[in-house]
Amino acid sequence: MLQGHGDDTYDHPGIRSNFSSNIFPHADLTGLKAHLQGKLDLIERYPEPEPHSLEEVIARKHGISSDNVLVTNGATDAIYLIAQTAAKSHHTHFNVGPLPTFREYEDACRMFGLAQVNGCDGSKKAVHTILWLCNPNNPTGDLYLKAELEDYARRYGLVVIDQSYEDYTLEPVMSHQEAAASRNIVQLHSLTKTYAVPGLRIGYVVAPQPIITRLRENVRPWAVNALAIEAGIWLMENDVCVLQDLKDLKDPKDPKDPKDPKDPTLPQSHSGLRALLAETRRLREMLNQIPGITAAETQTNFFLVEMASKTAAELKDHLAQKHHILIRDASNFRGLTPQHFRISTQYPDENTCLADAIREFMLL
Amino acid sequence: MLQGHGDDTYDHPGIRSNFSSNIFPHADLTGLKAHLQGKLDLIERYPEPEPHSLEEVIARKHGISSDNVLVTNGATDAIYLIAQTAAKSHHTHFNVGPLPTFREYEDACRMFGLAQVNGCDGSKKAVHTILWLCNPNNPTGDLYLKAELEDYARRYGLVVIDQSYEDYTLEPVMSHQEAAASRNIVQLHSLTKTYAVPGLRIGYVVAPQPIITRLRENVRPWAVNALAIEAGIWLMENDVCVLQDLKDLKDPKDPKDPKDPKDPTLPQSHSGLRALLAETRRLREMLNQIPGITAAETQTNFFLVEMASKTAAELKDHLAQKHHILIRDASNFRGLTPQHFRISTQYPDENTCLADAIREFMLL
Numbered sequence: 001m002l003q004g005h006g007d008d009t010y011d012h013p014g015i016r017s018n019f020s021s022n023i024f025p026h027a028d029l030t031g032l033k034a035h036l037q038g039k040l041d042l043i044e045r046y047p048e049p050e051p052h053s054l055e056e057v058i059a060r061k062h063g064i065s066s067d068n069v070l071v072t073n074g075a076t077d078a079i080y081l082i083a084q085t086a087a088k089s090h091h092t093h094f095n096v097g098p099l100p101t102f103r104e105y106e107d108a109c110r111m112f113g114l115a116q117v118n119g120c121d122g123s124k125k126a127v128h129t130i131l132w133l134c135n136p137n138n139p140t141g142d143l144y145l146k147a148e149l150e151d152y153a154r155r156y157g158l159v160v161i162d163q164s165y166e167d168y169t170l171e172p173v174m175s176h177q178e179a180a181a182s183r184n185i186v187q188l189h190s191l192t193k194t195y196a197v198p199g200l201r202i203g204y205v206v207a208p209q210p211i212i213t214r215l216r217e218n219v220r221p222w223a224v225n226a227l228a229i230e231a232g233i234w235l236m237e238n239d240v241c242v243l244q245d246l247k248d249l250k251d252p253k254d255p256k257d258p259k260d261p262k263d264p265t266l267p268q269s270h271s272g273l274r275a276l277l278a279e280t281r282r283l284r285e286m287l288n289q290i291p292g293i294t295a296a297e298t299q300t301n302f303f304l305v306e307m308a309s310k311t312a313a314e315l316k317d318h319l320a321q322k323h324h325i326l327i328r329d330a331s332n333f334r335g336l337t338p339q340h341f342r343i344s345t346q347y348p349d350e351n352t353c354l355a356d357a358i359r360e361f362m363l364l
Numbered sequence: 365m366l367q368g369h370g371d372d373t374y375d376h377p378g379i380r381s382n383f384s385s386n387i388f389p390h391a392d393l394t395g396l397k398a399h400l401q402g403k404l405d406l407i408e409r410y411p412e413p414e415p416h417s418l419e420e421v422i423a424r425k426h427g428i429s430s431d432n433v434l435v436t437n438g439a440t441d442a443i444y445l446i447a448q449t450a451a452k453s454h455h456t457h458f459n460v461g462p463l464p465t466f467r468e469y470e471d472a473c474r475m476f477g478l479a480q481v482n483g484c485d486g487s488k489k490a491v492h493t494i495l496w497l498c499n500p501n502n503p504t505g506d507l508y509l510k511a512e513l514e515d516y517a518r519r520y521g522l523v524v525i526d527q528s529y530e531d532y533t534l535e536p537v538m539s540h541q542e543a544a545a546s547r548n549i550v551q552l553h554s555l556t557k558t559y560a561v562p563g564l565r566i567g568y569v570v571a572p573q574p575i576i577t578r579l580r581e582n583v584r585p586w587a588v589n590a591l592a593i594e595a596g597i598w599l600m601e602n603d604v605c606v607l608q609d610l611k612d613l614k615d616p617k618d619p620k621d622p623k624d625p626k627d628p629t630l631p632q633s634h635s636g637l638r639a640l641l642a643e644t645r646r647l648r649e650m651l652n653q654i655p656g657i658t659a660a661e662t663q664t665n666f667f668l669v670e671m672a673s674k675t676a677a678e679l680k681d682h683l684a685q686k687h688h689i690l691i692r693d694a695s696n697f698r699g700l701t702p703q704h705f706r707i708s709t710q711y712p713d714e715n716t717c718l719a720d721a722i723r724e725f726m727l728l
Contacts, residue, residue, distance in 0.1 A: 005410070005413055005585070006410075007409060007410040008410075009409055009410075010409075010411075010412050010417070021410065025408060025409075027408075029407065029408065032407075033404040033405075033407070036404055036407075037401050037404065040397040040400055040401065041397075042563045043393065043396075043397070043400075043561045043562075043563040043564050043595070044389060044391075044393065044560060044561065044562070044563060045371060045373055045374075045389075045562060045563055046369070046370075046371040046372075046373075046385065046562040046563065047374075047562075047563055047565075048374050049369055053374070073437060073584075073587060074586055074587075076584060076585055076586055076587075077584055077587065080584045104585070111581075111582060196408060197407045197408065198407075198408070198409060198410040198411075198586075198590075199406045199407040199408060199409055199410065199411055199589065199590030199591065200407050200589060200590070200591070201411075201586060201587075201589050217475075218475060220437075220440060220441055220444045221369070221440055221468070222438055222440055222562075222565060223437060223438075223440075223441065223565075225563065225564060225565050225589045225591070225592060226562075226563030226564070227563065227564070227589075227591060228589060231407070
């Protein structure tokens with residue numbers, strides 16, 4: 001397991017602005033919390049050994065069969081379950097999408113004895129290889145084209161597409177139905193990210209039924225907490241939009257933005273997301289105006305930043321101690337350097353404070 | 365994973381008396397629930413990747429180092445983690461204590477490719493074998509003598525002692541310190557059972573430090589929910605006694621019982637437990653008076669019952685439908701028959717109702 005993750009507020013008490021997690025942390029979860037307050041008696045009973053009730057709600061909502069859905073103790077639990085099952089299904093090798101990407105894929109595969117493909121250009125058939133793609137990709141915010149994904153699925157034995165951040169982009173991603181109807185695609189989803197409840201641990205897999213059946217053989221019973229199951233069902237049925245309160249956010253630098261977040265024809269979630277992505281553009285532009293700072297392109301609410309001098313570890317310490325701001329030191333992503341950090345867009349005033357604090361730090 | 369567990373109230377709505385779980389389900393958890401109501405904001409933040417804060421509280425309470433403690437997503441998660449780690453540490457075989465016993469040990473070992481020892485009388489050295497003992501044993505309520513445990517530890521490579529039900533017996537069990545100071549003992553504990561919170565999923569392992577280190581290499585990050593960590597810390601610090609409200613229970617058939625549950629020299633937990641075990645004796649005696657019913661000896665609050673005719677499945681259906689009573693059909697424990705069921709003692713009036721209902725069923 002990698003040491004040094006984002007959202008490490010447990011090590012940094014007193015943080016006021018948290019840019020370190022990819023989740024937009026200002027969701028209004030009042031309704032969910034009120035619901036859970038009335039359901040605390042659930043702690044006194046065993047949960048279902050496997051959370052089939054939540055699987056059925058997810059399947060119904062996305063128009064697929066519950067034979068295509070498997071709920072796990074967070075998406076990370078699913079990553080380890082998939083690696084374990086692949087190792088037992090004669091997959092001897094693994095590969096991951098272009099670096100940097102989420103580290104747990106690699107760690108999970110090595111835990112179960114899979115070897116990384118070596119010197120393979122990815123163009124040959126690799127039937128015994130499992131390929132892991134994160135779409136949108138953590139930490140870059142990049143997206144794969146649909147044609148690319150289809151090409152990978154033709155060439156690899158098994159392709160995992162981690163769509164944990166699917167609700168933080170306006171670009172098209174693969175649908176639940178497409179994964180369910182595929183031959184060899186295992187799609188990961190994270191209720192943690194969709195509904196901004198990382199403390200609860202709820203993720204799920206969508207895949208063709210024979211793959212779900214094999215995965216179930218390696219599931220540990222009672223792995224999903226009773227309150228997490230209850231919360232998952234409530235969130236799916238009430239379809240809470242975590243970006244709802246952003247709908248009035250606008251890019252202050254572009255008041256005539258044709259993608260008007262107030263456009264009444266857009267669903268509320270899109271309206272809030274457009275506002276968040278516009279604010280992401282504004283934050284990136286502010287950062288790119290700081291000498292020695294390069295904020296990379298992104299198609300989501302989070303992105304990488306590279307410093308010409310000093311280290312992300314120094315910046316992280318400085319921001320936490322002086323400004324009560326938390327960022328993600330990204331130097332432990334394979335393919336990155338000690339000069340890389342990752343941030344996710346927050347409210348406009350927080351973003352302006354962050355840019356000011358980084359400008360000040362670079363002049364120290 | 366075994367199909368058909370106890371506490372399956374999710375499949376039997378409307379149950380009024382639940383004898384199917386080994387946990388005494390009448391604990392007063394008002395304080396914990398009030399605490400959690402004020403902590404629901406925890407769902408908005410990632411938990412610690414590994415719950416070290418809870419590990420430290422447990423270690424302090426039991427006078428051992430936190431290097432000897434590993435908290436898991438329920439004790440069942442620990443069983444799979446131990447099997448996985450044993451398989452990677454050159455343990456090729458497993459064995460379990462006398463049947464019947466908890467099924468997950470065997471399932472976990474087979475999942476990770478360990479083979480059951482075959483035709484072994486258990487008297488030879490078995491350095492590559494992991495032995496699983498449940499103490500007190502589920503489903504029989506039997507206990508191992510300390511000398512027996514020490515003998516096993518000398519002969520087997522690794523000995524797992526599952527003490528999930530340690531707080532439901534007055535007989536001595538191995539201490540945390542003894543396991544921490546051992547060479548090859550891995551001890552399992554279940555906050556689920558100790559504090560009657562099976563919905564939350566909190567268990568832990570106590571073992572020598574080198575074994576804990578190897579186990580940590582196979583831990584999945586963020587496996588323990590933020591509310592479970594918070595509840596675990598609160599329960600340990602407040603030392604809730606789940607049998608407290610039983611302290612005035614007495615065996616009505618033996619008012620002069622020398623082990624008086626009101627004895628002021630006994631700690632409250634012992635006082636409540638003595639009352640529960642006395643009531644267990646009364647329930648067993650009532651059942652043994654029913655023609656065709658044999659209730660086995662036990663040293664805890666749960667025990668096996670065998671029917672001379674009819675099946676446990678039929679009895680379970682009858683009791684659930686006619687009396688809103690849930691029992692554990694124990695026929696899927698290896699070594700038992702379709703005539704076996706398991707019950708755990710409840711309040712006296714519930715126990716009397718159960719005996720009456722079974723007597724009626726046997727006459728049908």
